[in-house]
Amino acid sequence: MSAIRASGKTIGVFDSGFGGLTVLRALLPRIPAAHYVYLGDTARLPYGAKSQATIARYAVESARFLEARGCEFLVIACNTATALALEDIRHAVQVPVLGVIEPGASAAHRALAPAPAGEAQGRIDVLVLATEATVQSHAYRTACNALGLHASEFACPLLVPLVEEGWIDHEVTRSVLRIYLGEALRLGSPRTVLLGCTHYPLLTPAVQEALRELGSQALVIDSAEATASAVSTALADANGPSGGPGTLGSATFECFATDSVEKFQRLGSFFLERPIREVHHLDLGG
Amino acid sequence: MSAIRASGKTIGVFDSGFGGLTVLRALLPRIPAAHYVYLGDTARLPYGAKSQATIARYAVESARFLEARGCEFLVIACNTATALALEDIRHAVQVPVLGVIEPGASAAHRALAPAPAGEAQGRIDVLVLATEATVQSHAYRTACNALGLHASEFACPLLVPLVEEGWIDHEVTRSVLRIYLGEALRLGSPRTVLLGCTHYPLLTPAVQEALRELGSQALVIDSAEATASAVSTALADANGPSGGPGTLGSATFECFATDSVEKFQRLGSFFLERPIREVHHLDLGG
Numbered sequence: 203m204s205a206i207r208a209s210g211k212t213i214g215v216f217d218s219g220f221g222g223l224t225v226l227r228a229l230l231p232r233i234p235a236a237h238y239v240y241l242g243d244t245a246r247l248p249y250g251a252k253s254q255a256t257i258a259r260y261a262v263e264s265a266r267f268l269e270a271r272g273c274e275f276l277v278i279a280c281n282t283a284t285a286l287a288l289e290d291i292r293h294a295v296q297v298p299v300l301g302v303i304e305p306g307a308s309a310a311h312r313a314l315a316p317a318p319a320g321e322a323q324g325r326i327d328v329l330v331l332a333t334e335a336t337v338q339s340h341a342y343r344t345a346c347n348a349l350g351l352h353a354s355e356f357a358c359p360l361l362v363p364l365v366e367e368g369w370i371d372h373e374v375t376r377s378v379l380r381i382y383l384g385e386a387l388r389l390g391s392p393r394t395v396l397l398g399c400t401h402y403p404l405l406t407p408a409v410q411e412a413l414r415e416l417g418s419q420a421l422v423i424d425s426a427e428a429t430a431s432a433v434s435t436a437l438a439d440a441n442g443p444s445g446g447p448g449t450l451g452s453a454t455f456e457c458f459a460t461d462s463v464e465k466f467q468r469l470g471s472f473f474l475e476r477p478i479r480e481v482h483h484l485d486l487g488g
Numbered sequence: 489m490s491a492i493r494a495s496g497k498t499i500g501v502f503d504s505g506f507g508g509l510t511v512l513r514a515l516l517p518r519i520p521a522a523h524y525v526y527l528g529d530t531a532r533l534p535y536g537a538k539s540q541a542t543i544a545r546y547a548v549e550s551a552r553f554l555e556a557r558g559c560e561f562l563v564i565a566c567n568t569a570t571a572l573a574l575e576d577i578r579h580a581v582q583v584p585v586l587g588v589i590e591p592g593a594s595a596a597h598r599a600l601a602p603a604p605a606g607e608a609q610g611r612i613d614v615l616v617l618a619t620e621a622t623v624q625s626h627a628y629r630t631a632c633n634a635l636g637l638h639a640s641e642f643a644c645p646l647l648v649p650l651v652e653e654g655w656i657d658h659e660v661t662r663s664v665l666r667i668y669l670g671e672a673l674r675l676g677s678p679r680t681v682l683l684g685c686t687h688y689p690l691l692t693p694a695v696q697e698a699l700r701e702l703g704s705q706a707l708v709i710d711s712a713e714a715t716a717s718a719v720s721t722a723l724a725d726a727n728g729p730s731g732g733p734g735t736l737g738s739a740t741f742e743c744f745a746t747d748s749v750e751k752f753q754r755l756g757s758f759f760l761e762r763p764i765r766e767v768h769h770l771d772l773g774g
Contacts, residue, residue: 245538252531252747363649374663381660461538 211236211437214273216264218247220366220466221400222279223473225302228403228430229277230453233437237454239271242470243486244461249282250335261287262294263486267458269295277433278302279400279426281332285341300436302400302429307345307353309428310394313421314351327351329392329420331358331382331409332399342398355398356386365401368472375405379412387416395420403427404473458484497522497723500559502550504533506652506752507686508565509759511588514689514716515563516739519723523740525557528756529772530747535568536621547573548580549772553744555581563719564588565686565712567618571627586722588686588715593631593639595714596680599707600637613637615678615706617644617668617695618685628684641684642672651687654758661691665698673702681706689713690759744770 213236215226226240241264243249249257261283265276276299278284278291284301292299310328330342334357346353361382364375386392395413397403403426410422459466463481470478499522501512512526527550529535535543547569551562562585564570564577570587578585596614616628620643632639647668650661672678681699683689689712696708745752749767756764 359653360646360649363646367645374660374667377660377663 212272212274213238213433214265214268214271214276215240215279216243216261216268216276216283217241217278217280217400218243218249218260218282219280220244220469220473221362222277223470224400224403224426225277225279225429226455227474227476228424228426229433230455232430232434234453237456239268239273239456239458241268241458241484242460242466244459244466246460246486248333248335249280249286250333254286257283258287258290260486261291265291265295265299267484267486269297273297275433275437276300277429279429281336281341281399282339285336285339298436298440300429300433302425303341303345303398305428305432306396306398306423306425307342307349307351308432309423309425310346310396311349311351313394313423324390325352326354326390326392328353328394328396328423329386329389330355330396330398331361331386331402333357333362334359336398342396353396354386354389354392356382356389358382358399358402361405362399362401365404366469370404370408375408376412379405379408380415383409383412383416383418387418391418392420394423396423397425400426401473457481460484460486498558498560499524499719500551500554500557500562501526501565502529502547502554502562502569503527503566503686504529504535504546504568505566506530506755506759507648508563509756510686510689510712511563511565511715512741513760513762514710514712515719516741518716518720520739523742525554525559525742525744527554527744527770528746528752530745530752532746532772534621535566535572536619540572543569544573544576546772547577551577551581551585553770553772555583559583561719561723562586563715565715567622567627567685568625571622571625584722584726586715586719588711589627589631589684591714591718592682592684592709592711593628593635593637594718595709595711596632596682597635597637599680599709610676611638612640612676612678614639614680614682614709615672615675616641616682616684617647617672617688619643619648620645622684628682639682640672640675640678642668642675644668644685644688647691648685648687651690652755656690656694661694662698665691665694666701669695669698669702669704673704677704678706680709682709683711686712687759743767746770746772 219242243264278301284303288301328346328351337355337357343353360378369375403424459481463483466481467478505528560583564587570589574587614632614637623641623643629639646664655661689710745767749769752767753764
């Protein structure tokens, strides 16, 4: 893992809830000299069931808040907002904006390089596991196709509630993963499995275990790590060739939530794998 | 089950989503001569995480729509809206309004009559299983206490997603119920178990099985049936003594949803246990 020099940089991370904290967790050691502002629009989640216009309005409001708060770079750590509102957000703010979908697809592409030749029928380069809303948007399939990868998408509705229940290393979760992956693997044998939801990185070991049990050797790609890596690269490029490994200071962060700060503190610490001492309440309206 | 004469009555049933269809399912055979209008505010669910003011605004808008649609009686088949907005709804409309909490508590009270004497420590008359939001509102505990019953509330966050995944008669669901109920029974041995969420009646056999396996003889009370029974009684009272068993016509219903009508049709038919041929889309704003 390479850390880049970005002293004084303020990076905004936005999600509809807690899941994006896995992206923040991946960012902290990679870009340790930065200050992070995390915003979870918890009062209006889930975004998945809402219309594109509503999601764009919510996401733009959140992005503008982060820009006004001094963020010089925005990470949209929310699959739904990335799939449906990335361009709206880019138009609404002056700072660079990176979503969570393209980095995941690119990481799969790098892992598979050189790209397999031919159009072998039934070839699955990437099996994308995601929520029903993300699968229905086909955003990952589109991003993978753009890189010449054949993607298959599979909805796993129970994984978010299982993670939020804290059942990470739990027999019920292992059973559910065996059922979901068993069904997904019937479509063909994928070369990579892309965790296309920011809750899922917490299940990486359980997904790897279930794949092994099912006889699959697919490589598991963590979209939170892939996104953090893409942010690191983007900032290094912006900083010029001086951006190399560095240990300038240690990362600081502050958290905002639009719903209960107590719940955010409790559940968020679990996602971030470190204590969140304070959460500020933010009212973005209904 | 007694059916009452209510020819021509139009009854509105409101929920934030699909769960209230278990209440409609219980109403159809009880009051077969009525016409039902069901409204699922699916675009704005879940209500659980939202503020009281927001929930009251949403619920009042929905209730006013049903009244304008000709409903002469409203059933609030949503635990959160009942807990946080029943009085607001009653003030906003001219027709009688019945929520889903008091009928459940009353059914437990009837099942336990004569009420056990004394204040035996650790006595649990009613174990309420519900979502985290309903548990946090303590609406069931308050309603039970008002009837002299000692209630204990236990949050079961995975049950709604399991039901929505269609895993009703499923080993994973049985495992989850054994875990939840095993934990809940550590607090004491309840005399009744009240299903305090409109999704849960679909799990009645699985809950009964798990209780048996855990050595509990608690009686399971289905809040959807309890509510339908209370509506039937309220209408019979309003109709005077003529309200007795009757088979005047067969119930008709129409459904409105604020989000995807396809999803409502697919998932709703499963909750209602009969096909929903048409769902009308309704826009109540953001």
